[in-house]
Amino acid sequence: MDVRNIDDLIRFSDEKMQKLPVFESPKYFFDLYCLKPGQDQRIHTHAESDKIYFVVRGRGLFHIAGEEKELGAGETVIARPGQDHGVKNSSAADLVVLVFMIPRP
Amino acid sequence: MDVRNIDDLIRFSDEKMQKLPVFESPKYFFDLYCLKPGQDQRIHTHAESDKIYFVVRGRGLFHIAGEEKELGAGETVIARPGQDHGVKNSSAADLVVLVFMIPRP
Numbered sequence: 001m002d003v004r005n006i007d008d009l010i011r012f013s014d015e016k017m018q019k020l021p022v023f024e025s026p027k028y029f030f031d032l033y034c035l036k037p038g039q040d041q042r043i044h045t046h047a048e049s050d051k052i053y054f055v056v057r058g059r060g061l062f063h064i065a066g067e068e069k070e071l072g073a074g075e076t077v078i079a080r081p082g083q084d085h086g087v088k089n090s091s092a093a094d095l096v097v098l099v100f101m102i103p104r105p
Numbered sequence: 106m107d108v109r110n111i112d113d114l115i116r117f118s119d120e121k122m123q124k125l126p127v128f129e130s131p132k133y134f135f136d137l138y139c140l141k142p143g144q145d146q147r148i149h150t151h152a153e154s155d156k157i158y159f160v161v162r163g164r165g166l167f168h169i170a171g172e173e174k175e176l177g178a179g180e181t182v183i184a185r186p187g188q189d190h191g192v193k194n195s196s197a198a199d200l201v202v203l204v205f206m207i208p209r210p
Contacts (some may be wrong), residue, residue, distance in 0.1 A: 006179040023183045025155060025161055028133075028207050050130060054159075054203065056179070059159045067106045074111040074161070078128045098159065102133050 006056060010096055012036050021099070022044040033087070035060065036095075042086035051079045051101045053087060058095035061088045111161060115201055117141050127203070132207045134206040138164065140194035148191035155208045156184045158192065163200035 002023070009032050018034040021042050033041065033056075053062060054076040061070050065083040066067050072092070079085035089095040107128070114125050123139040138146065140163075148168050158167060159181040166175050170188040171183050175195070184190035194200040 001167070001169045001174050001182060002172065002185075003176060003180060003182045006181065022181060023155075023157060025207075027155070030157060030205070031206065050128075050132070052128060052135060062106070064106050069106050071108065074128060075108060076111065077106060079106045079185060080107075100135070102130075 006032060006096070006098075010034055011074040012094060015101055019099075025104075026058035027103060029099070029104055030063075031099045031101075032056075033097040033099055035087070035097070037089050037092055039095075041085035041086050044082050045082060045084045046101070046105050047056050049101050049103055049105050050081065051085055051099065053077050054098040056098055058089065058093045059091040060095045060097065060102070061090040063087070111137060111201070111203075114177070115198060116137055119130040120144055123151050124204075130209075134204070134209055135208040136206075137161075137202045138154055138192070138200075138204055140192070140202070142194050142197055142199070145193035148189050150187060150189045151184075151206070151210050153186050154205065154206050154208055154210050155186065156190055158182050159203040161201040161203055163194065163198045164196040165200045165202065166195040 017039045020032045122144045125137045
């Protein structure tokens, strides 16, 4: 059975946000983002894909289509095709986020 | 910003497992399953879709392609196209699971 324990995948780097694949598919990305305080995924856009963030641990400042909001564990947000989006760990603790992107760009 | 707090979506019924949509799309399902002790999603198969379970809270007995394994919070498992799959709350506590199905059947 193809099981992953998120705790086993979590990995941080002092250099930049870490993006770890959870399950591989040609149809979508299912990744784990690990951000130390101050690290971010720069704001960008996908013309055709939805991106869904789900906060597993910590708090992050999410930017979607020009709006910013701080979200914590158990909160989820979606960027639809064409909406600019990004996330920054603006807290003092580590941030862990599950990320789906459908379809792969 | 299109945000959901999983805690606000959770809903249980004494009659059967509850399936709540988190975000809507024609391309995939992103749902929350809420199972009281003893409740289950019967084993079934999708010919073309991946299904990914992520346990948010509690413990569940997952069946994938003839194998069974109990998984807890922070664990995730995938059923690939054609693999039979289902989940049962065989514990004494409530079970909450995020479920992605790509593409919609």
